[in-house]
Amino acid sequence: SSGINAESHAGQVFCCVGALSIAHKLHLLDVDQLAWWLCERQLLSGGLNGRPEKLPDVCYSWWVLASLKIIGRTHWLDKPSLIKFILASQDEETGGFADRPGDMVDPFHTLFGLAGLSLLGDQHLAKVNPVLCLPQSLVDHLGLKLETVSSSS
Numbered sequence: 001s002s003g004i005n006a007e008s009h010a011g012q013v014f015c016c017v018g019a020l021s022i023a024h025k026l027h028l029l030d031v032d033q034l035a036w037w038l039c040e041r042q043l044l045s046g047g048l049n050g051r052p053e054k055l056p057d058v059c060y061s062w063w064v065l066a067s068l069k070i071i072g073r074t075h076w077l078d079k080p081s082l083i084k085f086i087l088a089s090q091d092e093e094t095g096g097f098a099d100r101p102g103d104m105v106d107p108f109h110t111l112f113g114l115a116g117l118s119l120l121g122d123q124h125l126a127k128v129n130p131v132l133c134l135p136q137s138l139v140d141h142l143g144l145k146l147e148t149v150s151s152s153s
Contacts, residue, residue, distance in 0.1 A: 010041055010050040014063040017070050021131045024147045026071065031149055035073035038064050046081025047100065057099045058089045058109045061116025062133070069119050069130035072149035079120055086113050 013034070020026050041048045041064050047056025048064045061082060068074045088101040089109070096105030097113030111133075118128040127136040131146045139146070 010060055010063045014067045017067045018131045021070050021147045026147050026149055031071045035076055038068050039076045045085055047085035058097050059112040061086050062112035065116050065119050066130040070148050072151040083120055
């Protein structure tokens with residue numbers, strides 16, 4: 001459940017950060033504190049979870065990574081480990097991605113796995129906009145202006 005003092009969740013964080021980007025209000029965030037919490041979602045497997053004490057899941061390669069991209073802090077993650085986790089969740093015979101290695105693939109995790117790989121710079125994929133989860137070329141063509149924070153050390 002959500003509400004004051006409820007447990008934080010990376011999916012909710014993404015929705016809030018995305019809304020602030022659309023409204024050009026990212027200055028309201030404590031970027032480094034939020035980035036710290038988001039980076040704490042990375043586990044030893046390289047994957048990301050949505051909240052503390054949960055298993056890693058490929059979908060958080062979108063929710064967490066897109067949030068970090070919007071606030072300019074993807075460089076705080078161990079990107080090679082995350083790429084390895086995402087690719088280990090792929091079914092190399094039939095295609096698609098599962099929530100984690102060894103599970104059944106589905107369209108939801110396939111979308112977010114591919115979008116995550118795009119945000120990680122995979123040169124074989126079109127660039128995806130981190131706010132709208134649409135091809136960046138379409139966002140540019142439509143002239144949509146979304147706020148992001150520049151990367152910093």
